[in-house]
Amino acid sequence: MFEKLLSSATALRRHQDAPLAAERERYLQHCSDTGATYWSMRIKCNELLWAARLLDGDARNGLDMDGLEALADRRVAFQNAGTTRRRFINITRPWLRFLGWWNEPAVPCKFQDKLDLYCLWMRDERGFTNSTIVGWRCRVRDFLIWCDAGNRELQLLQPSDIDAYFIDDLAHPWGRRTVATVAALLKNFLRFAASQSWCHSQLADAIRGPRIYAQGSLPYAPDWRDVQKLLACTVFDAPQDIRARAILMLLSIYGMRATEVATLRLDQVDWQQHVIRIFRLKRRQPQVYPLLPSVAEALARYIDIVRPSTPYPEIFIGLHSPRRPLTRAAIYKIVSSKFLELGIKVVHRGPHALRHACATRLVADGLTLKEIGDHLGHRSTEATRTYAKVDFTALREVGDFDLGELL
Structure with missing residues (x-):
């Protein structure tokens, strides 16, 4: 891939002799396969050379945003153009992610292992589509984060805790239909949780969503x-x-x-x-x-x-x-x-x-x-x-x- 992008023998040798040449070339080939233009790949090629030289030996263990910001500071010290910092971060981060060296930031959730098991159950036992699993996972994760923030343990949850979650307007300004939907999927999750002995077996039955009347609204169709x-x-x-x-x-x-x-x-x-x-x-x-x-x-x-x-x-x-x-x-x-x-x-x-x-x-x-x-x-x-x-x-x-x- 370097040969296709670099016409100068000196430049070609400089890129091939620099650190992480195989990793850079593999990523550039991936960019080419996914439709990147010649000139965008030329920019990536040059910026990744800087990244390879600035990375240390611990990069394979993973890099987060703070580490990448520090590299960007060193990059700007060599060339302080207006777009240098943003360009370096925007090109280096996808490369690190491609290599599996990027530590994705995540909101900590101490119930993450239970949420993962629930998603596997929805996929393998219930046969839900990926879009349904993603939607339900987000709703349940919000509930579990809320429980974690209030130091609520699943085994000690009471119906009053579920009521407190739904009336917490700061956490979610929901409408009537959304409340009914969330109540139904939380009931599904808590039944699964009870089958795993994570919570009381009768907790799910205590959830009562608002009544939604059939044909109670008009279709929201544009003219x-x-x-x-x-x-x-x-x-x-x-x-x-x-x-x-x-x-x-x-x-x-x-x-x-x-x-x-x-x-x-x-x-x-x-x-x-x-x-x-x-x-x-x-x-x-x-x-x-x-x-x-x-x-x-x-x-x-x-x-x-x-x-x-x-x-x-x-x-x-x-x-x-x-x-x-x-x-x-x-x-x-x-x-x-x-x-x-x-x-x-x-x-x-x-x-x-x-x-x-x-x-x-x-x-x-x-x-x-x-x-x-x-x-x-x-x-x-x-x-x-x-x-x-x-x-x-x-x-x-x-x-x-x-x-x-x-x-």
Whole structure:
């Protein structure tokens, strides 16, 4: 890799003879494989040479942020340009992390071993998806940190302690529905904890979340005219607009979830048969949809013009190095930024809002709840019933019903 980046024999020899040459070259190859540009790798190559010379023999045992800051101070002493310090840290830290020499800062949690066992149980025994495990883990970890901060032991927990956690407004300003969700997952965790003899067996049964009335709220869908504005603002030739247009179409036309978009692969689009196979998370099986010409055009334009060359099979890749598949959070950021850019005021401005907009549009077009549920990949009609509340045509028919002489 050094030979590809350095044309001078003197410079090549200087890099090859410096400490940690193999480690630096291996990382540069990794950067190349993940889509780093030539000039960005030239900068990395030169900065890593400084890092290799400044590191001591204990670097293999791990380096934290304080140690890296100290190295940056020594680096600045040689060349005190405006961006030297930030560039050195931003390049050296990923390299150390790649080598396994970086000590990630972490909020200490004395219940970490129990939390890890709970996550393994969710994965191996319950078969939860990774996204569900991550979400539940964060909620339970917050609760365990709260217990630790108050010197509360799991074996001594009482129902009054659980009540104190939920009414602690400083720890979490939650709404009614969030409280109900957290109560349900804490009950799940405490039942597992009781099976491991970590807490009292009846503690979980003492948790009572607030009652959530079925169909008690309206779907938070933006108006379809706002969805059309979102699509209209992505008709330009900028790479981020070309990618955003394809993502917005998948979310609003097929009602895909953010994770379904992030994990969509190249082999799921059949250009010859004009179909797209979407793996629906809740049904845990693929569904086949017609590949609409407008969606096909948007996807083809992104893949042919914008998508970088990468070994990843996922369709949507980051535009900057390291070029990796987009995450669910990245999909949210793309959609949210478009709502903010256009000044569209909605209750929620994430990908799920476009899924609701898709469902509301199908209701307006006269599709049945069964057809809408099938389109959205719902497992049962219960999840689709909420959209009956926005079927204004049917609601007007009910409102105009004349009892006549029956009164």
